[in-house]
Amino acid sequence: MKLKSTYRILFILGAFALALLIVYVLSIAGDKSKGPIQNALNQAEQNILDIENSLIINKRENKRKEALVAFDSIRSDINILKNTREILLGASDNSTAESFEEIIDLEDSLNTTFPILSIYCAWGSKADEQFPKLAAQTIINLGSTPFITWEPWLEDFDDAEFPGIPSPEKRGKGSLKEIAKGTYDAYITKWAQGVKRLEKPIFLRFGHEMNDPYRYPWGPQNNKPKDYVDAWKHIRAVFDSLNIDNVIWVWAPHPAYGYFDAFYPGDEYVDYVGIGILNFGTAATWSRWWTFDELFGVNYKAFSSYGKPIMITEFGSLVVGGNRGHWFADALRQIPKKYPLLKSIVFFHQPADKTITSKVVSWYFINDPKTRDSIIEQIDMWPDSLKIARYSLTQ
Numbered sequence: 001m002k003l004k005s006t007y008r009i010l011f012i013l014g015a016f017a018l019a020l021l022i023v024y025v026l027s028i029a030g031d032k033s034k035g036p037i038q039n040a041l042n043q044a045e046q047n048i049l050d051i052e053n054s055l056i057i058n059k060r061e062n063k064r065k066e067a068l069v070a071f072d073s074i075r076s077d078i079n080i081l082k083n084t085r086e087i088l089l090g091a092s093d094n095s096t097a098e099s100f101e102e103i104i105d106l107e108d109s110l111n112t113t114f115p116i117l118s119i120y121c122a123w124g125s126k127a128d129e130q131f132p133k134l135a136a137q138t139i140i141n142l143g144s145t146p147f148i149t150w151e152p153w154l155e156d157f158d159d160a161e162f163p164g165i166p167s168p169e170k171r172g173k174g175s176l177k178e179i180a181k182g183t184y185d186a187y188i189t190k191w192a193q194g195v196k197r198l199e200k201p202i203f204l205r206f207g208h209e210m211n212d213p214y215r216y217p218w219g220p221q222n223n224k225p226k227d228y229v230d231a232w233k234h235i236r237a238v239f240d241s242l243n244i245d246n247v248i249w250v251w252a253p254h255p256a257y258g259y260f261d262a263f264y265p266g267d268e269y270v271d272y273v274g275i276g277i278l279n280f281g282t283a284a285t286w287s288r289w290w291t292f293d294e295l296f297g298v299n300y301k302a303f304s305s306y307g308k309p310i311m312i313t314e315f316g317s318l319v320v321g322g323n324r325g326h327w328f329a330d331a332l333r334q335i336p337k338k339y340p341l342l343k344s345i346v347f348f349h350q351p352a353d354k355t356i357t358s359k360v361v362s363w364y365f366i367n368d369p370k371t372r373d374s375i376i377e378q379i380d381m382w383p384d385s386l387k388i389a390r391y392s393l394t395q
Contacts, residue, residue: 074086182234279295349366
């Protein structure tokens, strides 16, 4: 075991050194050689990640697939996924850019296996802003279904690749109208083709929290609600033109800002309604210790009115201001009977979140036994008909 770990470290260090050499050569070669060398660099990066992920998959794949045997037929049938009777658990963890090892450790700690693994992808021309085929394929190889949050940040698009686009600092204003009129179709098309090649369903959340006027450039401070609807429909049209039929479309407004109907693309364009439920406690001046009912329950009637299955796309609580274990227990206890349209819960397990608060906060609970025990206890009490996987990978 020690020998394997040493080999793994030496391999990665060697590959990293090679990547640095390629970067150096790229920097002195000039624009004429940029394309071929950049391709070589991208391939080297993918080879590193392939090795890294294969090490994880070889170690975990069989046990995860055994744990998810009941999910195997479900994840291959998009119609069942759109109308699942079970509650599909999932998680996101920002370490997944390198590997899924930490998120699988979270599974171990909760004595379960996640049918859904969540990742985030920004728009742009950079290598890490293209379709995340390696991460998505790894999730599928591990027996789960990818849930991708697709964020239309536009600052990183290359002017040469998309001539005529505004300067980066001006791209937020009217960004959705630009998407709707086809400015970024080349990017959307290439990304969509990556989805199609997976040949397995994915959950896709485009431009989430579009009704929040403070956080994202695609919000109403820069765009009209109609622009969002038009952009959504245009993206769907591009996907449909390519005969892509393996996407479950997740529409996810912010629960605190209302005006949901104005941003709703229409029943024929939406498969799931998503809602983020994050209790910030007393970590910020604008926040307090909110109960699950105060965050989710007050919006359930509005979201259930669309007649779609509901997904909690980001589910978490900080520890400051109350008892986190009790918070999770209270939430999970109510779900089976009180919220029948809730069909998926994705734990937000980010270790260093600095997107809203002035200080970095951690949503980690893997090292909090009281919280873990509360989650395990409540899910154990759910009816078996709602559970797709209950299995300890450590057994």
